[in-house]
Amino acid sequence: MEIEIVSIESADLKPVPKEFGFGNVFANRMFSQHYSPDKGWHNAKIGPYEPFSLYPATAVLHYAQEIFEGTKAYRRPDGNINLFRPWENMKRFNNSARRMAMPAVDEESHLEAILQLIAIEHEWVPDAPGSLYIRPAMIASDPALGVHASDTYIHFVILGPVGSYFKEGFNPVPVYISDTYRRAVIGGTGDAKTGGNYAASLFVGEEAKTKGYSQVLWLDAIEGRYVEEVGAMNICFVYEGKKLVTPPLSGSILPGITRNSVLRMAADLGYEVAEEPVDVQEMLAGVQSGKVSEVFGCGTAAVIAPVGKFGYKDEEHVINNYDVGPVAQRLYQELTDIQFGRKEDPYGWTQMIEVK
Ligand code: PLP
Ligand code: COI
DSSP states (O other): OOOEEOOOOGGGOOOOOSOOOSSSOOOSEEEEEEEETTTEEEEEEEEEOOOOOOOTTBHHHHHOOEEEOOEEEEEOTTSOEEEESHHHHHHHHHHHHHHTTOOOOOHHHHHHHHHHHHHHTGGGSOOTTOEEEEEEEEEEOOBOOSSSOOSOEEEEEEEEEEOOSSTTOSSOEEEEEOSSOOOOOTTSSTTSOOHHHHHTTHHHHHHHHHTTOSEEEEEOTTTSOBEEEETTBEEEEEETTTEEEEOOOOSSSOOOHHHHHHHHHHHHTTOEEEEOOOBHHHHHHHHHHTSEEEEEEEETTTEEEEEEEEEETTEEEEOGGGOOOHHHHHHHHHHHHHHTTSSOOTTSOEEEEOOO
């Protein structure tokens, strides 16, 4: 892929801010390219981070034909930059594209575009514990209201420095279990990273917030019995400090890259690991008795996020005295040490970008 690099006047470049939250500050440049059936992907460029010009009839604004990804760049102690398993994000992007009837992007070219963008914007990668969040996305751009797959698309990648996703930082978060509403069903789009899944979760997310919870844990849509995942992360349960269990990839949850990494690292650290269905009532009884010794979420934005309590049917279930447990602590350390290049990566998960 030939990428045009559009120059920006230095007076138009924003300085890198010292303070940022999650997802509200963006680097000066973005990558974009367009798709049409006759030209395929074309007009690849790295240019200013700026608004798109879209007609009000644009398909994505009405029928949500959209996909996205989330990965991060980490500042290593030697000043260079690590990406963490980015090729998995490229693969998942195309899986999501397929499910949403969108054209595939060449995975190598997609990663190359990200590498070039970060090489130019390397100053935007903050020092640990912050990181640079990378958000690739694709939207349907036909200006037409018929309900069918668009002919044209825009693929873009934006970047921004981020801190902790949760206001709690690496401290336990309160999680609400929805007993009425469902997020995804097998055969639906739950295993694709598409905006509609998140839009459908917002109503319950707001309800959870009014009750004092940060996130929603979703149950399966058929029986409302089995645990699926949290709004922005997969979920893991620790039994008696020894066994780590996460729900299987049923087709209705996102196949998380952090989830996959946690399973591998936990096994190598000597924990028993299993992907098996988690019955919500049994799990809550386990929390009550102490058999479930820890619960934590895992995801790119969330990293490892200990869960302090569950709210379910107006009852509170406090986990591990609302403390960070040793398994979450150990996995957080192990994972972030590899991501930030503080220890050797035994898995070949990191890709280094040399800063010259
Ligand atoms: N589940 C959902 C719904 C998510 O949005 C995310 C975040 O990407 C995850 C799980 C975790 O996936 P990953 O570890 O690949 O970031
Ligand atoms: C991520 O972890 O990258 C996500 O996409 C989660 C969220 C910010 C939607």
